[in-house]
Amino acid sequence: MTSPKVVVIGGGAAGLIAAGRAAECGARVILVEKNQALGAKLILSGKGRCNITNGEEDIDRFLSFYGKKGKFLYSVFSRFGPRETLLFFEKRGLRTVMERGKRIFPEKGGSEKVINCLIDYLKEGRVEIYRSREALNLEFRNGRAKRFILRGQEVEGDAFIICTGGKSFPKTGSSGDGYRFAQRAGHTIITPKPALCPVKLRDKWPLPARGLNLKNVSLSLFLDGVKISERFGELLLTHFGISGPIAMDMSREIDDACSGGSAELYLDLKPALSLEILSARIGRDFEKYAGSAFRESLKDLLPRGIISSVLEKSAIPAEKRVSDISSEERNSLARLLKAMPLVPSGLLGFDWSIVTSGGVSLKEIEPATMKSKLAENLFFAGEILDIDGPTGGFNLQMCWSTGYMAGESAAGIFALPEESGRRSNDDLQAKNPV
Known part of the structure; x- marks a missing residue:
C-alpha cells in the first residue's frame, strides 16, 4: 500500500x-x-x-x-x-x-x-x-x-x-x-x-509601583460581593494594571466577571499573617517609628515601590506623626493590607495573551x-x-x-x-x- x-x-x-x-x-x-x-x-x-x-x-x-x-x-x-x-x-x-x-x-x-x-x-x-x-x-x-x-x-x-x-x-x-x-x-x-492575559485596572498605579514584582501575595476575585476565585503567588504591577502568574491565571475569570456584573479584586499583601497578627506587627513598627511620619513607618513592612499606593488608599495622612495614629486607624491599615481594592476593567487583549x-x-x-x-x-x-x-x-x-x-x-x-x-x-x- x-x-x-x-x-x-x-x-x-x-x-x-x-x-x-x-x-x-x-x-x-x-x-x-x-x-x-x-x-x-x-x-x-x-x-x-x-x-x-x-x-x-x-x-x-x-x-x-x-x-x-x-x-x-x-x-x-x-x-x-x-x-x-x-x-x-x-x-x-x-x-x-x-x-x-x-x-x-x-x-x-x-x-x-x-x-x-x-x-x-x-x-x-x-x-x-x-x-x-x-x-x-x-x-x-x-x-x-x-x-x-x-x-x-x-x-x-x-x-x-x-x-x-x-x-x-x-x-x-x-x-x-x-x-x-x-x-x-x-x-x-x-x-x-x-x-492567560494581563489585566487592566480602572485606576493606575503610582509611578514608584509600576514594574514592581510582588511575591507571596494573594489575589481574590469577587462578583457582586461574592468571592469566586483566589490565587497565591507572584503579581506584577504595570502601567495598565496587573500581570504575572496569578493575574494571568485568573484573567479568564476576571474577563467573564467584568461582563457579568460588578467585578472587584482584592490584593492581600500579607496572606501569611492573620488580621490580628498583622495589626500587632504594625503596632510594633509604630512604636519603633513613633516620632516619624506615617510614611516612614511602612518601610520595614512593605516593598518601597508599593508604599506610595498604600498611602494613596489609606485614610491616614502620609505626614501624620505615628504617635498620633489611633488604634482604629492602625486596624484600618491592617485591613487595607489584607484586602487592597482593585477594580478590573477588562483584559489587555489577544496581542498580549x-x-x-x-x-x-x-x-x-x-x-x-x-x-x-x-x-x-x-x-x-x-x-x-x-x-x-x-x-x-x-x-x-x-x-x-x-x-x-x-x-x-x-x-x-x-x-x-x-x-x-x-x-x-x-x-x-x-x-x-x-
Missing part, C-alpha cells in the same frame, strides 16, 4: 510534533508554515526559556488543571503524556530542570534548544517543509478534505492536520485562520477569548485520535481546540499530546483492514521514540 500523504498546517509546537510523528509512522509529510521560521510562538514561551511541561506526576491532578474539559485529554495523555514528553526530548539531548511550581525547563538553551530538537525530528522523517506559505482555504469533496489552497500553490493530501493555533500573539502568525478552515468542515467554534480560550468544539473531535467527527480525514491539535490550562507548562503539554496523537492517527488512518488489525498499540509503541 502506498504511504499516505499527510499535510500539516501550522509549524508551532503541535504542528512540529504532529508532522514528526506522522513521518515516523510511515507517512509522507508536508508541513506548511506561514512564517519563514518554525516555532515563532514557541520561541517566546517562558520568556524564551520554554516551560516544556509540568512535573505533576498524578495524571488525574494534572488533568484537573484544565477544568472540566481536562477529561477530554485522558486518552492522549495516557499514550503520550508528560513523562513521554520528557523522554522524547531527553533522547534528543535535551536535559531539563524542575523549578518552582513543578515547572520544567531546558537546563540550557531554552526555546531554541527545544525547537532544534523538533527540527531534528522532522529531518529524521524527511518531512518536507513549506516556509512562508500562507494557507488560504481548505477544499472538501464528498465529506473529505481534498486539498489546501496556499498562496500561489495547491497541496493535496490523504489526511490533513490543522495546528494553526488560536488568536493570541497574532504577530507570530496565530490570526485565527484555522477556525475558518474548521468551519468549512462544519465544525462549531466556541467564541475565542484571550486567556499567552493562549486562547475557545476554539473548535471538543464534542466534534474524537479524543483518542484527534480526528474530526465531521470529516474522516481531518485532524486537529493544539491551541485551536477549545481547551486551555494555567501557566506552568500545561498548555504546551496539551500541544505535545494532541499533536503527537494527531500525527500518529493521520498516518495510520488509511491502513488496509488486515493491516489495521495487526496495527496494535504495542506495534505503535515499538516505533515510539521514547
Whole structure:
C-alpha cells in the first residue's frame, strides 16, 4: 500500500510534533508554515526559556488543571503524556530542570534548544517543509478534505492536520485562520477569548509601583460581593494594571466577571499573617517609628515601590506623626493590607495573551485520535481546540499530546483492514521514540 500523504498546517509546537510523528509512522509529510521560521510562538514561551511541561506526576491532578474539559485529554495523555514528553526530548539531548511550581525547563538553551530538537525530528522523517506559505482555504469533496489552497500553490493530501493555533500573539502568525478552515468542515467554534492575559485596572498605579514584582501575595476575585476565585503567588504591577502568574491565571475569570456584573479584586499583601497578627506587627513598627511620619513607618513592612499606593488608599495622612495614629486607624491599615481594592476593567487583549480560550468544539473531535467527527480525514491539535490550562507548562503539554496523537492517527488512518488489525498499540509503541 502506498504511504499516505499527510499535510500539516501550522509549524508551532503541535504542528512540529504532529508532522514528526506522522513521518515516523510511515507517512509522507508536508508541513506548511506561514512564517519563514518554525516555532515563532514557541520561541517566546517562558520568556524564551520554554516551560516544556509540568512535573505533576498524578495524571488525574494534572488533568484537573484544565477544568472540566481536562477529561477530554485522558486518552492522549495516557499514550503520550508528560513523562513521554520528557523522554522524547531527553533522547534528543535535551536535559531539563524542575523549578518552582513543578515547572520544567531546558537546563540550557531554552526555546531554541527545544525547537532544534523538533527540527531534528522532522529531518529524521524527511518531512518536507513549506516556509512562508500562507494557507488560504481548505477544499472538501464528498465529506473529505481534498486539498489546501496556499498562496500561489495547491497541496493535496490523504489526511490533513490543522495546528494553526488560536488568536493570541497574532504577530507570530496565530490570526485565527484555522477556525475558518474548521468551519468549512462544519465544525462549531466556541467564541475565542484571550486567556492567560494581563489585566487592566480602572485606576493606575503610582509611578514608584509600576514594574514592581510582588511575591507571596494573594489575589481574590469577587462578583457582586461574592468571592469566586483566589490565587497565591507572584503579581506584577504595570502601567495598565496587573500581570504575572496569578493575574494571568485568573484573567479568564476576571474577563467573564467584568461582563457579568460588578467585578472587584482584592490584593492581600500579607496572606501569611492573620488580621490580628498583622495589626500587632504594625503596632510594633509604630512604636519603633513613633516620632516619624506615617510614611516612614511602612518601610520595614512593605516593598518601597508599593508604599506610595498604600498611602494613596489609606485614610491616614502620609505626614501624620505615628504617635498620633489611633488604634482604629492602625486596624484600618491592617485591613487595607489584607484586602487592597482593585477594580478590573477588562483584559489587555489577544496581542498580549499567552493562549486562547475557545476554539473548535471538543464534542466534534474524537479524543483518542484527534480526528474530526465531521470529516474522516481531518485532524486537529493544539491551541485551536477549545481547551486551555494555567501557566506552568500545561498548555504546551496539551500541544505535545494532541499533536503527537494527531500525527500518529493521520498516518495510520488509511491502513488496509488486515493491516489495521495487526496495527496494535504495542506495534505503535515499538516505533515510539521514547
